[in-house]
Amino acid sequence: MILSNRKINTRSAIYLVLPLFIGFIASIIILNYFSPNDSENKINFDELALGKDTMLYAAQVDNTQVHCHDLEDASHCIDGYNKISKDINNDVVLWLGNSQLHSINQMKPGDETATPILHRNIIDLKKYFMTFSQPNANLQEHYVLFNYLASKAPISTLVLPVVFDDMRETGIRKSISGAFKDQHVVNELKKTSIGKRLLSNYDDQDMTGNDMAALEETVQERVEIFLDTKLGLYWQIWKERPSLRGSFFYGFLYNTRNWLFNINPSSIRKVIPGRYIANTQALHAILKTAQEKNINVLLYIVPIRNDIQIPYDLVQYASFKEEVGIVANKYNNVMFKNLEGLVPAKLWGAKASASTTIGKEVEVDFMHFQAGGHQILADSILLELQLIWERGNINDI
Amino acid sequence: MIFNSLTYLLLLFSVVLLYWILPYRSRLLLIFTASLTFYGFWRIEFVPVMLLSVIVDYIVALRMPRSSKSTKKRLLLISLFVNLGLLFYFKYLIFFSENAIGLVNLIGADIDPLMLNIILPLGISFYTFQTISYTVDVYRGLIKPEKDFILYACYITFFPQLVAGPVLRAVEVIHQFAQRPPFLWSDIVVGMRRIIYGLFLKVVLADNIAPLVDTGYSMPVEVMSALDVWTLAFLFGFQIYFDFSAYSHIALGSARLMGIKFPENFNFPYLSTSPKEFWRRWHISLSSWIRDYLYLPLAGIHVHDRSIGGLSHATIDKSKNKVLFITWMIMGLWHGANWTFVLWGVYHAIVIVIYRLLSPLTKSFSGTIKTVGGVFFTLPIMMLSWIPFRSESLDVAINMWAKVFNPYLYGSLGMRENIYLATAAILVGIFTTYWVKHKLIPSINPKSYLFILGEVVTFTIIFSLVIVFFRPINQFIYFQF
Numbered sequence: 001m002i003l004s005n006r007k008i009n010t011r012s013a014i015y016l017v018l019p020l021f022i023g024f025i026a027s028i029i030i031l032n033y034f035s036p037n038d039s040e041n042k043i044n045f046d047e048l049a050l051g052k053d054t055m056l057y058a059a060q061v062d063n064t065q066v067h068c069h070d071l072e073d074a075s076h077c078i079d080g081y082n083k084i085s086k087d088i089n090n091d092v093v094l095w096l097g098n099s100q101l102h103s104i105n106q107m108k109p110g111d112e113t114a115t116p117i118l119h120r121n122i123i124d125l126k127k128y129f130m131t132f133s134q135p136n137a138n139l140q141e142h143y144v145l146f147n148y149l150a151s152k153a154p155i156s157t158l159v160l161p162v163v164f165d166d167m168r169e170t171g172i173r174k175s176i177s178g179a180f181k182d183q184h185v186v187n188e189l190k191k192t193s194i195g196k197r198l199l200s201n202y203d204d205q206d207m208t209g210n211d212m213a214a215l216e217e218t219v220q221e222r223v224e225i226f227l228d229t230k231l232g233l234y235w236q237i238w239k240e241r242p243s244l245r246g247s248f249f250y251g252f253l254y255n256t257r258n259w260l261f262n263i264n265p266s267s268i269r270k271v272i273p274g275r276y277i278a279n280t281q282a283l284h285a286i287l288k289t290a291q292e293k294n295i296n297v298l299l300y301i302v303p304i305r306n307d308i309q310i311p312y313d314l315v316q317y318a319s320f321k322e323e324v325g326i327v328a329n330k331y332n333n334v335m336f337k338n339l340e341g342l343v344p345a346k347l348w349g350a351k352a353s354a355s356t357t358i359g360k361e362v363e364v365d366f367m368h369f370q371a372g373g374h375q376i377l378a379d380s381i382l383l384e385l386q387l388i389w390e391r392g393n394i395n396d397i
Numbered sequence: 398m399i400f401n402s403l404t405y406l407l408l409l410f411s412v413v414l415l416y417w418i419l420p421y422r423s424r425l426l427l428i429f430t431a432s433l434t435f436y437g438f439w440r441i442e443f444v445p446v447m448l449l450s451v452i453v454d455y456i457v458a459l460r461m462p463r464s465s466k467s468t469k470k471r472l473l474l475i476s477l478f479v480n481l482g483l484l485f486y487f488k489y490l491i492f493f494s495e496n497a498i499g500l501v502n503l504i505g506a507d508i509d510p511l512m513l514n515i516i517l518p519l520g521i522s523f524y525t526f527q528t529i530s531y532t533v534d535v536y537r538g539l540i541k542p543e544k545d546f547i548l549y550a551c552y553i554t555f556f557p558q559l560v561a562g563p564v565l566r567a568v569e570v571i572h573q574f575a576q577r578p579p580f581l582w583s584d585i586v587v588g589m590r591r592i593i594y595g596l597f598l599k600v601v602l603a604d605n606i607a608p609l610v611d612t613g614y615s616m617p618v619e620v621m622s623a624l625d626v627w628t629l630a631f632l633f634g635f636q637i638y639f640d641f642s643a644y645s646h647i648a649l650g651s652a653r654l655m656g657i658k659f660p661e662n663f664n665f666p667y668l669s670t671s672p673k674e675f676w677r678r679w680h681i682s683l684s685s686w687i688r689d690y691l692y693l694p695l696a697g698i699h700v701h702d703r704s705i706g707g708l709s710h711a712t713i714d715k716s717k718n719k720v721l722f723i724t725w726m727i728m729g730l731w732h733g734a735n736w737t738f739v740l741w742g743v744y745h746a747i748v749i750v751i752y753r754l755l756s757p758l759t760k761s762f763s764g765t766i767k768t769v770g771g772v773f774f775t776l777p778i779m780m781l782s783w784i785p786f787r788s789e790s791l792d793v794a795i796n797m798w799a800k801v802f803n804p805y806l807y808g809s810l811g812m813r814e815n816i817y818l819a820t821a822a823i824l825v826g827i828f829t830t831y832w833v834k835h836k837l838i839p840s841i842n843p844k845s846y847l848f849i850l851g852e853v854v855t856f857t858i859i860f861s862l863v864i865v866f867f868r869p870i871n872q873f874i875y876f877q878f
Contacts, residue, residue, distance in 0.1 A: 013582035019849055020589060023856025030861050168813070171612065200789070201615040211868035220404050220438040224869060227403040237864065244865045257818060274616040274625065274811035281617075 028237070034247060035240045058102070060116070061123075067102060067115045067131040070175035071148065077130045078152050084128070091127040093118075093385065094149055095159040096142045098166055100302055101133040103368045105349035111371035114378035121382050125389070127156070134176070138169035138275070139282040140198060144179050144189070146286055150293060151184035157388065158295050159381060160286065161302045162324050164317055165367065170275040172202040188289060194281035266309075266364070271316045280323070287331040296388050299328050300337040303377060305366045307345035335388055342380055343373040398438040398556075400647045401599050402869040408435065413654045421577050425547045428555060428574075428655070435556035436519070443518040446483065451553050453479045454528040458535040458542040469536055476532040480525040487517050492734030520560030522731055526686055527553055531567045533690055540567050548574055557651035561644045561875040563662040563682035570657065578656025591650025597859045598643035599873070600866040606636040606823070607871055609816050614787060616811065618796045623806040626797045628820050630780045633787045635823045638667065640874045641680065665831050667779070670771025672745070672752045675779055683731075692724040722746045732786070737794055740785040748778055 058067060064083070065076040081092055095101065095115065104111050115131040122129040130153075132145055142160065149155065179185045180199060189195030211228075215221040232239040258264065290297050301321055304310055310317070321338060328336035347370045369377075398405050412431045416424050437444050457472045464472060485493075494511050501508055531553070534540045543549040552570045578584075613629040621629075645662035652659050666679035676684045692698075696717045722743065729742025759767060781801065785794035800806050810817065841848045 013586050015844055015849070016583065016586040016590065019852030019856050020586065020593070022853045024860050026853065026857040027860035027864060030857065031864060171615070197615070197617060201611075211870050214399055214869040214872040215402070218439050219441060220398050220402065220869075223404045223438070224402050227407065231403065241865050241868075248862075248865060257815070272811065272813055273622070273809055274620045275813075277620040278617060 031237045031244065034244060035237050036243050036247075061119050066119045066129065067113070067133070069102070069132065069134055070145070070173070071178045072175050074132070074149070074152070077132070078149075081128045081130065081153050088123070088126045088128050090154040091156045092153045093122055093127050093129045093157040093159065094146070094153075094155045095129070095131040095133075095381075096137070096146060097131065097133040097161045097302075098137045098163055098367075099133065099135040100161070100163070100367050100369075101131055104374065105365055105368045105370045107371065112374065113371075114374040114381065117375060117378035118382060121378075122385070128153075134173065136166055136169050138166050138171070139279040139286065140170065140194065141172055141176050143194070143282040143286050143289075144172055144185065144198065145176055147185045147188040147289065148176075148179035148182055150188075150289075150295075151182060155293075155295055157298070157385060158286075158290055159298045159300075159385070161300055162283065163302050163367075164304075164312055164320050165269060167276045167279045167320065168269060168272050170278055172198060177202050192281075192285040192288070194278060194285050197278075265366075266311050268313055269311050270313050271320070280327070283324070283327055284330075287327065287334055291331050291333045295333065297331070297334040298337065298381065298384050298388060299324065299334050300339045300381075300384075302339065302367075303343040303369065303373065304340050305343075305345065305348040305364065305369075306341055307348075308364060310366055335384060337380075337384055339377070339380060343369045343376055347373040347376070398435045399869050399872060400644065400651075401596060401604075401867060404438065405435075409651055409654070416655050417580050424577075425545075425551050425574060428551045429547055432551070432554035432556040432559060436554070436559060439519050439560075440516070443516075446487075446518050446521070447524055447554065450480055450483060450525055450528050451550055454532045454553075455543075455546055455549055458532050459544065461532075461535050461542060473532060473536045476529065480529050484521060484525050487515055487521055489730070489734045491515060523562050523564055524553055524559060526564050526683075526690075530564070530686060530690055534567060540571075543567070543571055555652070555657070557648040558659065561641070561648070561873055562680075563645060563648065563659055564686045565659065565682065569660060573657050581656065584653050584656050588650040588653035591646045591653060593650075593856070593859060593863065595643040595646030595648075595650060596863045596867065598639040598646065600868065601859075601862045602823075603636050603640035603643060603874075604866065604871045606632060606639065606819070609819060610636050610787070613812055613816060618793055618800075620811055621797065621800055622809045622811050623800045623803060624809075624817075625811045626784070626800045627777070627780075628812065628817055629787075629797075630784050631824065632816065632820050634667070634780045634783045635820070635827075637783065637786075637874055638663070644873045644875060665827070667776055667827055668772055668831055669775050669779070670768050671756070671775055672748045672778065674771075675775060684728075687724060687728050687731075691727060692720060695723065696720045718746075718750055721749060725749075736791050737785040737788050740791060740794060741782055744782050744785065748782070 058065070060066065064080040065073070066080060068074050068077040081088075095118070101115065102113060104113060115129070119129040132149065134141065139162070146155075146158065180189075180202065186199065189199050212221060212224055215224055228238075237244075287297060287299070289295075301324060321340075325336050325338075328334045349365055349368075349370055398408065408431065412427060415427055419427060433444055436447060454476050457476045461469050461472055491511075491513050494513065498508050498510055531540075531549075535542045543552070548571060549567075551574050552565070552567055555570070558565060610629065610633050613625070613632065616625070642663040649659045649661070660682065662681050664678040664681070666675050669675035669678055725742035725746035726739050727742070728745075729738040729740070732738045732741070759770075762770070781798065784797050785791070788794035788797065838848075841851075
């Protein structure tokens with residue numbers, strides 16, 4: 001009787017275990033198929049929004065890095081300033097921005113971005129010029145980074161672009177949230193409501209992106225790291241999981257969403273109210289801090305391709321430009337310029353669309369221009385800065 | 398140790414293998430040692446705290462049968478004092494001291510806040526409740542005290558349920574350890590399936606919903622629309638459900654691998670047709686515990702002795718509203734030392750009182766209307782309760798609730814489109830899963846090719862996603878309680 005029960009049990013168990021076993025084998029085969037075996041097939045998520053025709057450019061002048069991105073490489077730019085600080089009267093010009101500042105569309109040998117052009121011109125005026133930019137940077141991130149850099153270098157002038165697209169972004173990336181450990185930054189952020197909110201929401205971002213975040217400061221942490229590393233050594237799929245996760249989100253979920261709702265890079269991007277307001281508050285906070293520290297600000301609407309219809313809700317875009325102007329007028333240290341039509345159509349380009357249908361379609365690039373555009377932008381910024389410095393008091397301009 | 402880690406899987410595999418190889422007595426020692434290892438892998442210094450609770454209740458319960466009524470009562474008080482004392486010190490001391498100082502300062506004093514740095518031991522709310530229930534059951538004469546310390550300690554510290562439940566009764570588990578469960582392949586396979594389902598819910602769903610919820614809640618309340626509040630309430634409701642039910646699945650699955658069966662802790666709670674039914678389907682073991690060891694004694698009603706049925710049994714008597722409110726406030730405080738949790742409890746008490754008033758009016762409705770209408774009203778009501786549960790302060794929670802009742806705030810969406818899409822997709826997914834599990838699957842022969850093929854496809858998808866997303870990036874939400 002017992003034996004017969006066991007037989008029935010075993011038979012039932014086979015029906016239960018069979019799908020489990022086959023499913024496991026099939027999943028390994030599928031993951032192996034999708035696992036990127038060479039670097040060419042790997043998606044570079046940092047460059048995803050740029051498309052294949054737009055290249056990243058790391059600006060250097062005389063072997064000194066003058067264009068940095070975040071806290072991880074900030075010391076390079078600050079060291080560059082420290083080396084020659086005696087010669088330049090403690091006078092630093094800081095340019096914050098998004099990928100427009102560090103990328104060149106259809107880059108050719110010898111091309112450079114606006115940063116080195118401006119740096120060479122401004123150093124002659126006994127001032128030090130450096131740039132910090134991140135892809136899709138939002139004004140909340142600029143606010144944190146500005147406070148951080150203001151504690152490291154004597155900033156006298158801030159060049160601050162405002163991008164309609166980036167008003168849709170929020171959060172503080174991990175490479176910037178390290179600034180929350182700096183007491184000067186914390187003290188400054190505590191002075192504003194948006195700063196307090198950033199501190200409360202993002203001051204514990206150390207573990208963001210850390211796969212072992214839940215094990216922080218536990219006995220298990222070391223064991224888990226050991227096992228994870230060992231497994232990665234012997235099983236390629238395990239090692240490639242971050243890339244597979246990215247492919248799942250960007251290659252599958254986003255594509256499915258875009259296919260279902262017919263979303264493409266030219267689709268109209270509407271304002272996301274919560275993020276828009278948080279970024280506007282951050283803009284106010286930056287300008288207020290700059291005013292308190294006697295820092296002049298050149299605030300500008302970024303150049304955008306305007307020979308074709310831009311992917312913005314035009315009413316919202318117009319309202320955004322008007323609002324930025326109104327904000328600028330509230331502070332006596334701010335010069336406001338609208339540079340949206342600065343770069344002519346021929347200096348823009350196309351990109352192999354990335355974020356939606358990876359590498360399959362060629363789309364118009366609304367944000368990144370060619371090297372000629374960088375030259376025009378540098379010239380224009382320099383002109384405005386000279387006006388600020390010549391007049392001394394922005395209110396007189 | 399957390400379940401979604403390689404360390405746990407390695408420990409579980411080793412323990413299960415040894416468990417079935419070793420003779421009976423060694424099995425119990427193995428479980429006890431593995432449980433201490435499991436707990437010590439988080440912070441070894443808190444193992445003695447847990448053992449204190451275990452040892453005190455072992456001794457107290459053992460002395461009860463031979464004691465007079467008054468001594469029994471004193472012994473029970475010792476158990477309550479030790480367990481609730483531990484809970485109070487580690488979980489509530491900061492909260493109560495802050496509130497007391499705040500209150501004194503309100504009347505003119507100027508006392509600085511205490512700078513206390515107390516770390517909450519993992520699972521303390523669970524294992525203290527379990528030891529209390531054991532001693533109370535012995536006191537009530539429902540069970541006899543267990544003389545075998547290792548057997549008793551296995552019941553309290555059994556690692557699959559140690560840090561986040563289910564909150565088990567001695568009567569449900571001790572006899573299973575004592576009876577030496579036979580090895581059955583079906584237990585092994587069922588256990589593995591439960592673990593895989595659990596990992597899917599945790600690492601694929603809950604952990605990927607978490608950043609969406611965090612982003613939403615980091616938004617200033619003043620810019621949220623009513624639809625944003627609803628979306629965040631639903632999204633957090635999904636996150637906590639997947640997270641906690643994932644834990645229960647893995648706990649049940651892990652225990653099953655050793656032939657131990659736990660009662661179910663969740664049963665599609667969001668498809669409940671009434672608040673009463675919700676508490677029969679959500680965290681069943683805790684709500685049953687609260688019913689048997691708090692509500693019913695306070696209300697002077699007959700006590701049940703199983704962690705089944707949930708708190709719904711406690712909603713019968715209409716004259717006990719005061720007790721109901723006290724119970725729910727304590728239930729809220731159990732979840733966390735913050736007024737937001739008290740508000741969560743009060744909200745549920747109010748919902749139950751309103752349900753009691755309105756339920757007689759629905760008696761004439763047809764079954765379909767009751768079911769569909771019940772889900773339609775219960776789901777959003779239950780989801781709204783998650784707002785104070787997730788909010789940092791009462792202020793934020795109340796402001797968010799206020800938005801829901803403002804008809805002018807339904808005209809805009811304040812967050813990225815993906816959040817609304819994800820919320821809608823998950824909602825549809827839950828209903829679809831319920832339909833597949835309860836309607837489609839029972840209609841297909843489990844030994845047919847179609848059924849097996851369906852399962853193969855399902856497990857292929859589940860395995861693929863679990864492998865890709867498996868990482869201890871987030872703790873289980875209930876660890877903090």
